[in-house]
Amino acid sequence: MTSPAARTALDLTSDLPVTALEDLYRDLHRHPELSLREHRTAGKLDERLRMAGYETADGIGGTGVAGVLRNGEGPVVLLRADMDALPVQEETGLPYASETPGLMHACGHDLHVTWLAGAAQALSAGRDTWSGTLLVVGQPAEETGLGAAGMVADGLYERFPRPDVLLGQHAVPGPAGLYGHTPGLILSASTDIDIVVHGVGGHGSRPETAVGPVVTACFLVTRLQTVVSREIAAGEAAVLTVGRIEAGTRPNIIPTEARISLNIRTQSEPVRERMIAAVRRIAAGECAAAGCPREPEVTVGESFPPTVNDPETDRRVAAVHGEVFGTGTILDPGPATASEDFPHLAPDGLPYAYWFVTSTPPDVWDAAPGDDLAEKLAAVTSNHSPRFAPDLSTLTPGIRTLVSGALALLEKA
Structure with a gap:
């Protein structure tokens, strides 16, 4: 038997202005903006x-926006969408x-905003049902991992x-058409680390008079893979992923330093601490072996927390999604190694549910090589790819996930 929340969600989203929402999505995609x-x-x-x-209020935490709709007694349910794009040159065609060179919605946040706008409209129109x-x-x-914490620090929950x-x-x-729910840990923690390797500069023709930080950095990158x-x-x-290495200005100049940036993904704090300690030890060891004039500078930078769903909340939302779809x-895809700053919107242990909406166009999925889900997933373009292009058929389903999830948690009118 279908629950009232599922039936109501289908009713409220059946008359959505799909064309107008598609226009909104295309407009957002054409005009990406950085964090x-x-x-x-x-x-x-x-x-x-x-x-x-x-x-509504805008400018929260810099560029955040929030809107509230009070509709009688009952719980306060927050629906969130992230808005920023990436410094990626689009290749989708x-x-x-x-229309902005070097900038693209390569992670689907334009779709998220459209889903949120549609859900907000549907729930407002159906306020007599909740x-x-x-x-x-x-x-x-x-x-960048700064948005959620920034909004909370700027008084989101005071306003x-x-x-x-x-x-x-x-x-x-x-x-397209699958919904990933994992009770408990669903996304990993993420930590950025920067390393500066100090060398002794010199002429490329006389390396014996210098200490080349580029060579040391290369050994360091290789060693980090262990x-x-x-x-x-x-x-x-x-x-552990080394995402950037920078050094030098010309082929015949041995530079004085090399910079390495890496990222670690972990699912427990002890493993995170162990990896950071290993990075520090390996960096110091390689620099000592090379005779660097100074110890390396190792800076632990921005971090994302693990995303851990409240099991009961996730169960309720997953159940209504099953009824709707x-x-x-x-x-249940299990914990992923991707990361999110969404938990920063839930200080002091506020319960939340976070899930995935698959979005590969059917023709692209069917054409992808592989005999099972894992093989095809490895073949299709993923988030942060310059060719990432979610299918527009996910527009209404993505709105329905938010609407049905909210209705499962709000009081009946």
Whole structure:
């Protein structure tokens, strides 16, 4: 038997202005904005929230926007979408591709904002079916890990009611029409680390008079690949990626320093601390072996917390999603090594549910090589790819996930 929340969600989203929402999505995709510069995007969302009857405020935490709809007694439910784009040159060939060179919505946040705008409109139109308070948040700077914490620090929950529960979702690769729910840990923690290797500069023709930091940095990068394979137990999940190495100005000049930036992904604090200690030890060891004049500078930078769903909240939301979309559409992918700053919106242990919405176009999925889900997932473009292009068929389903999830937690009218 279908629950009232599922039936109501289907009713409220059946008359959505799909064409107008598609136009909004295309517009957002054409005009991506980097973290903490999402002024235009925030303005578009703020305008739609006000038109739907929400009390709004912008500029929260820099460029964040929030809207509240008070609708009688009941819980406060927060719905969140992140808004920022990435410094990626788009290669999708879409007719609505980014018009800003070197900048693209390569992670689907434009789709997230459209989902949120549609859900806010549907829930406002159907306010006679539920009771409580909706808090809708357009969050900046998810990609840098600064947006959620920034909004809270800037008084989000002083200006608006503090939520009792939070809901968030993300577009991911996979055959459109699946919804990934994992009770408990669903996303990993992430930590950035910067290393500066100090050498002795000189002429390329006389390396014996210098200490080349580039060579040392190369040994260091190679050695770092052993941290996971040799220092982390096989049953633990961990990833170490060196994403940047910079040094020098000309081929015949030995520079005085080299800079390395890396990222670690972990699912427990002890493993994180062990990896940071290993990075420090290996950096110091390689620099000592090379005869560097100074010890390396190792700086632990921005971090994302692990995303850990409240099991009961996730169970309730997953159950209503199963009713809305049918048997077999809900899967438990287990913890992923990706990271999010969404938990920063839930201080002091506020419960939340966070899930995935698969978004690969059917023709792309069918054409991908592989005989099973894992092989095809490895073949299709993923988030942060210059060719990442979610299918527009996910527009209405992504709105329905938010609407049905909210209705499952709000009081009946």
